[in-house]
Amino acid sequence: MNLDKLLNIKYPIIQGGMANITDGKFAAAVSNAGALGTIGSGGMKADVLAKEIDICKGLTDKPFAVNLIMFRSDIKELVEVVCRAKVPYVIAGAGSPGPYMEDFQAAGIKVMPVISSPLQIKRLDKFDIFAYIAEGMEAGGHIGEMTTMTLIYQVAGATDKPIIAGGGIGSGAQMLAAEVLGAKGVQIGTAFLFTDEVPVHQNYKDLLMHTESHRITSIGNLNGRPMRLVKNPMTREFKELERSESDKEVLEDFTLGRLRKAVYEGDVDQGSVMAGYTAAQFDRLYSVSELLEKLMSEYQLAKNSVK
Ligand SMILES: Cc1cc2nc3c(=O)[nH]c(=O)nc-3n(C[C@H](O)[C@H](O)[C@H](O)COP(=O)(O)O)c2cc1C
Incomplete structure (x- = not known):
């Protein structure tokens, strides 16, 4: 997996944005631990998002992302906030980032849409997409219909852009499976709910x-x-x-x-x-660093075991 090199981070792992959960402090903790932390803007108005971005920037000098929910009625205001802040990456969920691609480009923001079917690639490939996050129905939160197994294989064959796999990945063996299907890295949400730092009751x-x-x-x-x-x-x-x-x-x-x-x-x-x-795979909490180290050592073990 070479997503770490593409994003200029330590591990080929993106922490998926989670509405009402992954704030600026948490995203910074993940970025400091070596993955790409993501602020989930779901549930935040534009002024709150601007504050959370400031908090994140104040706590890390590493790259981070903001997850935007494109179907929101106030999306224009949120786009203005991320462009003004010149955040490194936008992860565009639930709808097309197409209408705002020029704004993102002018601000130097790299865009990664979340997709759940190969058809979305046909619609988006004309834009300057940095990478696609293809998410199967095993994921937590909003889901599409295809499984990660079929989706990753089919989207990897449909575009030259990098594919990042999401949905049902919570161990190194599952990371390796995604790599074999064509993914350059993974986006993980559920497993981060098993961390000490995540701000969840x-x-x-x-x-x-x-x-x-x-x-x-x-x-x-x-x-x-x-x-x-x-x-x-x-x-x-x-x-x-x-x-x-x-x-x-x-x-x-x-x-x-x-x-x-x-x-x-x-x-x-x-x-x-x-x-x-993947919630069923965890029965204890980890620090964010421990979780990432666990995933990476399992990934190496899985790789060695199939040689
Ligand atoms: C509690 C929760 C909230 C989520 N909220 C969002 C969201 O606001 N926007 C989004 O694009 N994805 C959201 N997701 C999806 C994650 O960003 C990520 O893609 C997904 O969790 C990956 O699959 P996994 O849960 O199997 O690891 C959410 C997931 C969870 C578990």
Whole structure:
């Protein structure tokens, strides 16, 4: 994997932006530990994002990214903030960065869109994309339909730009599998929820440490925007609501509001405990540095074992 060289960082790993969770302080901690830290702007208004970028810049001199959710109605203001701050990288989730590519380029920002199907490459390849983050449905948070196994292989064959694999990667063996399928690096979200530094209520972490894979499910497949999370009373309530409510925005507000309930208040019954399948692979917390060292040593072991 050579994403470390492409991004000028120590490890070929991007910490995926997580709405209401990965703030400027956390992104800086990840960047200082050798991966690419990402501020998740989901849940932040433009002025808050500007402050979090300042915090991040104050805590690290390493590269970092900002994750933008492109379908947001106030996206123009957020784009202005990242361009003014000249952040090194933008990770564009949930929608196309196309309309803002000229602004990003003028500010010297490298753009990595998150994609969930090969079709998106056809639409985006005409732009000056730095790399694609292809994310399979094993991931925590919002998801597409394809699995990481099929998606990475197919997108790697569809473009000359670097592919970064996300979704279901939480060990060195899974990193190596992604590399064999054509990825130059990985984006990881769920595994970072198992760190001491991540600003998530302890109840959220405790629940995840005891979560087995059969407890991980998806909602929003009927009317909403599909997402992966831990099964609880909230997921049952959502499924009821989805039968009578077809407005995507109403359903989205419900799940994001409930994410804040879980993350800030620690209500893991009524809140959305977003996490991907790799949550079942962890039963303790690590420091961010320990987690990255563990991933890299497992990756080396996995590489040696297939020689
Ligand atoms: C709690 C949580 C919140 C997330 N929020 C966002 C988000 O705001 N924007 C985004 O593009 N991706 C979001 N993601 C996806 C991550 O950035 C990352 O791509 C994904 O977690 C990788 O798959 P994994 O969970 O299997 O490691 C979120 C994931 C989780 C677990």
